[in-house]
Amino acid sequence: MTHNTSKDYIGAKIGMWLFLFTEILLFGGLFVLYSVYLHRYPEEFHLAGQELNVYFGTANTLVLLTSSFSMALSITALQKGNKKLCMILLTITMILACVFLFNKYLEWGAKIHHGIYPDSPTLLERPKGEIIFFGLYYVMTGLHGLHVLIGSFIILIVLILVAKNRVTSSDFVAVENTGLYWHLVDMIWIYLFPLFYLVV
Amino acid sequence: MNSSESKTLSFWEDDGRFSGIFSWIFTTDHKRIGILYLYSVLSLFAVGVVIGLLMRLELIAPGSTIVGAQTYNAFFTVHGVIMIFLFVIPSIPASLGNLFLPIQLGAEDVAFPRINLLSWWLYITGLILILISLFTGQGAPDTGWTFYVPFSEYTTTNVNVAVLGVFILGFSSILTGLNFITTIHRMRMPEMKLTQIPLFGWSLYATGWIQVLATPILGITVLLIFVERTLGIGLFDPAKGGDPVLYQHLFWIYSHPAVYIMVVPAMGVVTEIIPVFARKHIFGYKAIALSSLGIAFAGSLVWAHHMFTSGMSDTAVMIFSFLTFIVAIPSAVKIFNWVATLYKGSIVLEPPLLYALAFIFLFSIGGLTGLVVGSAGTDIHVHDTYFVVGHFHYTIFGGTVFGMFGGLHYWFPKIYGKMYNKKVATTAWGILFIGFNVLYFPMLVLGIMGMPRRYFDYLPEYQLGHVISTVGSWIVAVGLILMFYNLYRGIKKGEPAGKNPWNAATLEWTTQSPPPKLNFIKEPQLTRGPYDYKGIEDDTQYQ
Numbered sequence: 001m002t003h004n005t006s007k008d009y010i011g012a013k014i015g016m017w018l019f020l021f022t023e024i025l026l027f028g029g030l031f032v033l034y035s036v037y038l039h040r041y042p043e044e045f046h047l048a049g050q051e052l053n054v055y056f057g058t059a060n061t062l063v064l065l066t067s068s069f070s071m072a073l074s075i076t077a078l079q080k081g082n083k084k085l086c087m088i089l090l091t092i093t094m095i096l097a098c099v100f101l102f103n104k105y106l107e108w109g110a111k112i113h114h115g116i117y118p119d120s121p122t123l124l125e126r127p128k129g130e131i132i133f134f135g136l137y138y139v140m141t142g143l144h145g146l147h148v149l150i151g152s153f154i155i156l157i158v159l160i161l162v163a164k165n166r167v168t169s170s171d172f173v174a175v176e177n178t179g180l181y182w183h184l185v186d187m188i189w190i191y192l193f194p195l196f197y198l199v200v
Numbered sequence: 201m202n203s204s205e206s207k208t209l210s211f212w213e214d215d216g217r218f219s220g221i222f223s224w225i226f227t228t229d230h231k232r233i234g235i236l237y238l239y240s241v242l243s244l245f246a247v248g249v250v251i252g253l254l255m256r257l258e259l260i261a262p263g264s265t266i267v268g269a270q271t272y273n274a275f276f277t278v279h280g281v282i283m284i285f286l287f288v289i290p291s292i293p294a295s296l297g298n299l300f301l302p303i304q305l306g307a308e309d310v311a312f313p314r315i316n317l318l319s320w321w322l323y324i325t326g327l328i329l330i331l332i333s334l335f336t337g338q339g340a341p342d343t344g345w346t347f348y349v350p351f352s353e354y355t356t357t358n359v360n361v362a363v364l365g366v367f368i369l370g371f372s373s374i375l376t377g378l379n380f381i382t383t384i385h386r387m388r389m390p391e392m393k394l395t396q397i398p399l400f401g402w403s404l405y406a407t408g409w410i411q412v413l414a415t416p417i418l419g420i421t422v423l424l425i426f427v428e429r430t431l432g433i434g435l436f437d438p439a440k441g442g443d444p445v446l447y448q449h450l451f452w453i454y455s456h457p458a459v460y461i462m463v464v465p466a467m468g469v470v471t472e473i474i475p476v477f478a479r480k481h482i483f484g485y486k487a488i489a490l491s492s493l494g495i496a497f498a499g500s501l502v503w504a505h506h507m508f509t510s511g512m513s514d515t516a517v518m519i520f521s522f523l524t525f526i527v528a529i530p531s532a533v534k535i536f537n538w539v540a541t542l543y544k545g546s547i548v549l550e551p552p553l554l555y556a557l558a559f560i561f562l563f564s565i566g567g568l569t570g571l572v573v574g575s576a577g578t579d580i581h582v583h584d585t586y587f588v589v590g591h592f593h594y595t596i597f598g599g600t601v602f603g604m605f606g607g608l609h610y611w612f613p614k615i616y617g618k619m620y621n622k623k624v625a626t627t628a629w630g631i632l633f634i635g636f637n638v639l640y641f642p643m644l645v646l647g648i649m650g651m652p653r654r655y656f657d658y659l660p661e662y663q664l665g666h667v668i669s670t671v672g673s674w675i676v677a678v679g680l681i682l683m684f685y686n687l688y689r690g691i692k693k694g695e696p697a698g699k700n701p702w703n704a705a706t707l708e709w710t711t712q713s714p715p716p717k718l719n720f721i722k723e724p725q726l727t728r729g730p731y732d733y734k735g736i737e738d739d740t741q742y743q
Contacts (some may be wrong), residue, residue, distance in 0.1 A: 011386040018378040029420035031436060036446060049254045062591050085585040119432035128441025135433035135440070139424070 009173055016177040020184050021158045023147075027188055030140050034195060036130045042200075044129025049200035051116075052137070053161050056107045057197040061189065067096035068107040068186040071155075080171040083162060090097075090159045090175075093182065104145050107137075137196055144192060147185045154178050207720050208714040209427045210714040228313035229717060234298030235615075236320050241291050242684075244327070245601075248283040249680065256639075256673040259525040259666045262658055272656035273342035274357070280345025281362065283544070285369045286327055288600055289458060292465035293411075294376050296607045297404050299615065301380060303708040303715060304398045306389035311382035315375050322372035329365030333358040335526060344654065346455070349436040353428050360429055363422040370415045370422075371462070377411025380404050391726050392718055398706045398730040399488050403468025406492035410457045410464075412639050414500065418454035421447070438693070444716070445510050452503035460499040462494055462596055463563070470556045474538050475731045476704045477553035478545025482731040484537040485557025488661055494530035502527055508579045517576045522576035531567055535560060551625040555606030558633050562598025566591060567701065569644060584654075587647025593640045605632075605683065612687065613697030617713040620690030628683035635675025705737045 001032040074089035115122030211231040215223035309612040336339040337358035412534040434440025475482040569591040700709040
């Protein structure tokens, strides 16, 4: 008797969705902190939020949304049997992820250059609400950035799997699940962007 | 028929791709992973018990008896971290659940066998990190297993490594839960309807959801401790605008549901045992299945009852106190259904049933004392006293651990194909049960008298209670040694047990003992419900 090697497509999707729930709740803890502190320090959050560069944020939002689009296209390309196009689109997604991270690096770098980073003397002189705002800013965008980094590694791995024909048009769930993960990373940013750059 | 069956290698002998130790630590067979988990968690249980015994010894007299205050702080922290994160949370799901959930569903394995193996490796990684935290840096963590801020942000002991270990253990727990949920949805045999799943499976299903939905909050909480300690962001530091009470909220949003991760699988084990030894169909199948989900749901809404004295608003205290009482309802539904199952049954008092009965008795005390701490008025009096320690151990040791021991005695013949000495098992159970009550009942009294928890020293008027409790800890130790020795002897020298020594009706008892690598020799047939015992005795006579 040999192991039944045919994959359970729905099972793999259920597993991925359950994992996405855990990711949402991981960030959920931070969103709870954000909402409580926004309620407690509305004015300081407003003032500190003015200091973030909306252009950087908007650019990154566009970059990430585009990468989600190319990710979705790559799944369809593979389903239709166009392996080459799928690989090109996955590469584009990865490049956009790197653009996002580079942008983030510039943005963080500018803030750190102005002396605004956790526990910095400049930051500690400010009102408490602003210390918390920038603390949350670094923790939440940092954790999100880490997810972008992990996501681009996963995309690289499925890219190799597609190249080696381990993931094919008849067994594409690995690419699809990677896409789900990537859309989640995108979606979390869709919430982070207005919370830090626009509404406060 | 018999001769062809005896030729099939059991999962103990069928090594697969690797050989020697690698056939175990790189296995994807759910039974071998279950055994890996079983031996790991029981080893950690032994470590936790030794630290517990040392704490009880320290408390036999006022003042410093065998250790000083700082060592005692490390003792209760390490006892808590080991017992909670390394023993109780993975205990039943990862060991007995891994071993028997797929077989009870008529499946070959769990839905994601490799993720199952990854989960064990993450467990070992977390274990190693926690061990490192004990012996490196500036001493073992001394914060208590709750890692409360602000102390956990400022203590110089090795909290950083410990919280990373806890984070990784959380990941391991999530993967087990995710795997079981998917397994129950996708892997059960096609003809098995939802109402034909053994109730152990239902309890693991409810547990899986708590693991998936609550554990990430623990993950982010301990990560924040790490970030606070390394970068000093100040999210929980009042000097920087943070709020320590928010830490407590985040911590208990996971850690209260976590007690249901601990106890719901034990309830599942008890639900399997009771009808078998009452020779009666389980009473209220659907009510028991739904009450597991009910506990999982309601249990997620009550976390702040750990924080009645933290300075929360009175409104919040009232709401959380009320919700806490609601959790008692699904728990009581289970207890009444078990008792109704026993009513007018042909009860056979075998060791597994004794453990199940002990579970009902001890968990009832634990649950009822839970109402004392759950009601806001009385909690003010007993908060942070030995009453809480007693209550907690009645639910978790008296509940989860007795449930696990019951499960071990119930499934032992299936796992090893042999039977332990039932008389010795009964004696060990009796010693454990008596010792347990001698150990923990005085704590309830001490707590009402006002003895605070986590103190290594106390006033002379508390000494009598502490001495009785310490003597109880020795009786428990004797019971544990006898129980494990008896099981060990059973593995080595026990009589062959046969396919179905208890005449049970779930699918794991239709395959050989121990089961072969792919669980069943022929495709399993679903000929009866999980608690339908009619005609089972007759079947076994002709085997």
